[in-house]
Every structure is written in structure tokens, then in C-alpha cells.
Amino acid sequence: MDIFSTTDPISGTDLHGRTEGLPCYVDGQGDSFLTVHFESEANRQAYLAIPLEPSSLDLSNSTDEWVDEG
Numbered sequence: 001m002d003i004f005s006t007t008d009p010i011s012g013t014d015l016h017g018r019t020e021g022l023p024c025y026v027d028g029q030g031d032s033f034l035t036v037h038f039e040s041e042a043n044r045q046a047y048l049a050i051p052l053e054p055s056s057l058d059l060s061n062s063t064d065e066w067v068d069e070g
Contacts, residue, residue: 001031001032002031002032002033002035003033003034003035004034004035004037005034005035005036005037006019006037008037008038008039008043009036009038009047010038010039010043010046010047011039011043013039015037015039019037022037022038022039023037023038023040023041023043023044024036024037024038024044025038025044025047025048
């Protein structure tokens, strides 16, 4: 599944229809990826500098909640 985000996640600016030549970030590969477009390279760098938090989703949990309880 291909997902394209045309809203700059840093500035909140809607870039729909005018993403040509703007910086972007592609996460994933093959048939499944997300492309995020940015208003500027500075916003792209700010996005990439956001630290990632560990996921609380635990797929080994046998309950329907799938929430890590540890």
C-alpha cells in the first residue's frame, strides 16, 4: 500500500497539488511505503531529528488488546 502525505508534519501546511521539487522522506520499500512531503529542507531535517519512541504494541500478547503490559 502506498501512502502519500501532502501535509508538512512540522508546519502543518497543506502542500496538495504542489509537491513537485519539494523535499520528501520515503519510509518503507517495495509495495508498502509512506512518502512524506515537506515545505522546506529545514522542516525535513527537523522531522528526521525527532527521536523515535519504542512501540507499546506487543504482538506476542495473546489478548485482543495487544498492549505491552511490561
